[in-house]
Amino acid sequence: TLSEYKYSGEFLRSLALPLGPIGGGVISIAGDGGLRQWQVCNNINHDGHVPDSFFAIKVEDGKEVHAKILQSDALYGDPPKDFVQAPYITDNYIPPESKRLLKKMPYGVPEIEVTAKYPIVEVAYPNSGLPVEVTLEAFNPCIPFDSKSSAYPAIIFNYTVTNTSDSTVQVSMLNSQQNFAGWDGQTEITDEVMDPNYGGNSNVLLSLSKMTAIDMSNPSLDTYHNANGHFANAVLTEDGDTVSTMLQFDSVRVMWENFISSRGLPGQGSEGLSPHGKTWNGALALTKEIGAGETKVFTFILAWHFPHRYQDWTQAAFGINSDSKSKWYLGNQYANFFPSITQVLEGLRSDIDFLTKNTRNFRDAMFNSTLPWQLIDSAAGRISVARSPTSMWLGDGRFYAFEGCNTTAGCCPLNCTHVWNYEMAIARLWPDVERTMRDVEFLNGQLCPNFQMMSRVTVPLDLRRWFSFLSAPGYNPGQASTAACADGEIGGVLKVYREVKMGASKDWFDSMWPG
Numbered sequence: 001t002l003s004e005y006k007y008s009g010e011f012l013r014s015l016a017l018p019l020g021p022i023g024g025g026v027i028s029i030a031g032d033g034g035l036r037q038w039q040v041c042n043n044i045n046h047d048g049h050v051p052d053s054f055f056a057i058k059v060e061d062g063k064e065v066h067a068k069i070l071q072s073d074a075l076y077g078d079p080p081k082d083f084v085q086a087p088y089i090t091d092n093y094i095p096p097e098s099k100r101l102l103k104k105m106p107y108g109v110p111e112i113e114v115t116a117k118y119p120i121v122e123v124a125y126p127n128s129g130l131p132v133e134v135t136l137e138a139f140n141p142c143i144p145f146d147s148k149s150s151a152y153p154a155i156i157f158n159y160t161v162t163n164t165s166d167s168t169v170q171v172s173m174l175n176s177q178q179n180f181a182g183w184d185g186q187t188e189i190t191d192e193v194m195d196p197n198y199g200g201n202s203n204v205l206l207s208l209s210k211m212t213a214i215d216m217s218n219p220s221l222d223t224y225h226n227a228n229g230h231f232a233n234a235v236l237t238e239d240g241d242t243v244s245t246m247l248q249f250d251s252v253r254v255m256w257e258n259f260i261s262s263r264g265l266p267g268q269g270s271e272g273l274s275p276h277g278k279t280w281n282g283a284l285a286l287t288k289e290i291g292a293g294e295t296k297v298f299t300f301i302l303a304w305h306f307p308h309r310y311q312d313w314t315q316a317a318f319g320i321n322s323d324s325k326s327k328w329y330l331g332n333q334y335a336n337f338f339p340s341i342t343q344v345l346e347g348l349r350s351d352i353d354f355l356t357k358n359t360r361n362f363r364d365a366m367f368n369s370t371l372p373w374q375l376i377d378s379a380a381g382r383i384s385v386a387r388s389p390t391s392m393w394l395g396d397g398r399f400y401a402f403e404g405c406n407t408t409a410g411c412c413p414l415n416c417t418h419v420w421n422y423e424m425a426i427a428r429l430w431p432d433v434e435r436t437m438r439d440v441e442f443l444n445g446q447l448c449p450n451f452q453m454m455s456r457v458t459v460p461l462d463l464r465r466w467f468s469f470l471s472a473p474g475y476n477p478g479q480a481s482t483a484a485c486a487d488g489e490i491g492g493v494l495k496v497y498r499e500v501k502m503g504a505s506k507d508w509f510d511s512m513w514p515g
Helices: 096-104 252-260 333-337 341-367 373-381 383-387 425-429 431-443 486-501 506-512
Strands: 016-019 026-030 035-039 054-060 065-069 113-117 120-124 132-139 154-163 169-178 202-208 211-217 230-236 242-249 267-269 281-290 295-305 391-393 399-401
Touching: 016 035, 016 383, 054 132, 054 154, 054 252, 065 252, 096 252, 113 341, 120 341, 154 169, 154 281, 154 341, 169 230, 169 252, 169 295, 202 242, 202 341, 211 242, 211 281, 211 341, 230 281, 230 341, 242 252, 252 281, 281 295, 295 341, 341 373, 373 383, 383 391, 383 425, 399 431, 425 431, 425 486, 431 486, 431 506, 486 506
Parallel strands: 242 267
Antiparallel strands: 016 026, 026 035, 054 065, 054 169, 113 120, 120 132, 132 154, 154 295, 169 281, 202 211, 211 230, 230 295, 242 281, 391 399
16 A cells, blocks of 8 residues: 555555765665665666665564564565566566575565655565564665765664563574675675675674764775775664674574574684675674563664766767776765764764654654645655766766766766756755866866856866867767757756856855856
């Protein structure tokens, strides 16, 4: 059913809610409650999947152990005959490893319900068979007029557990996560942990103030390799909590058997770097004692730091030689804000109350409006574009974007004036980010000496500009060229006016409009 913002049953089949920072990667929560569309290691792959990455719960009541993977296979069968998938959309795609996980480990929940008030996703697990009630709130910090706080490369998962029984229980929440450092974001990872790009992976325990994390990396990679970075699964801790880990393992079944046993997770697990073609998973569990009728919150964080982004799309149509052996370094803006994975984690831990409160305030301000719920839902959905792989906030501090993405690549680069002319969400939420697009248009790459504005930009900005090729011998963009688009040019002027109305300084305006 579909009831305003709540999805259940068949309406979950094509549900995917992308969570991530402004222009810095995204992971989606899907209609089975699992994580899909892993696009955080400078990759575009709408069907990309990292296996063995899930959340689970264990409840011990003194009599028996109840354990569930918080993912449902209710829609893993064939869709009904009248199901019609929207063109160009693959959100109904179920990764084979997701199916194999719940087939091998038949401990999933029977059903889920998702309340989507973007940028916050809430998940309920009705009829779970557990002696507790558990719900999830997941989000990336999203705060209007605070672009840095909205640029944390991470997702926060708040699991609220209420003991509905009449006796005290021990509750353990677990995150299992694969170390995918080195993965190209394209090849299918098979047999849980096997991929030709893997090898040399290492998981290390981080014990921080009021936080425990597993830092996942691949120290065997070249320093500036685009997939050389860090991913971390972390949990916030309080006095009285117990944290257990299995830092390195290659069989989720072995990890699960330890988790549900009285001995718990064993600590290190496998030793050393992973062999060629293989990686390690790492698991982290937090245990709390919850009295009868009591409620406690378990806060997990998935964070990433892959700073080395490169231009990996063709710019041949703009006169730039498309040499596949040469990649221009672009970087990511979030790495300027947070130079390491530890700084991402510590910043989140320090600011968690501020980030949570203000993201919720933004959500409530939108969804408590008197507008029809369909309009609110549609408007809120526009925010997701800034978090999708269509958008990039690069290391030079400027925002760039494709017109959109197909399954594995961006389409029609970059900053197309007569497409992004009609975008308003970034301008209204983060005007400082939007102004960087005007900087590119008027000062750094799109404005010709004759004041014609090119419809697209090539990167990095110190490359030869597209307009300089237009009169070059043999270069012919064609009779129907959209090298410059009138609506984009006029829109550029109107957008400068909009940016001033949104608070841009006089100095900024004077730089756009000298004299």
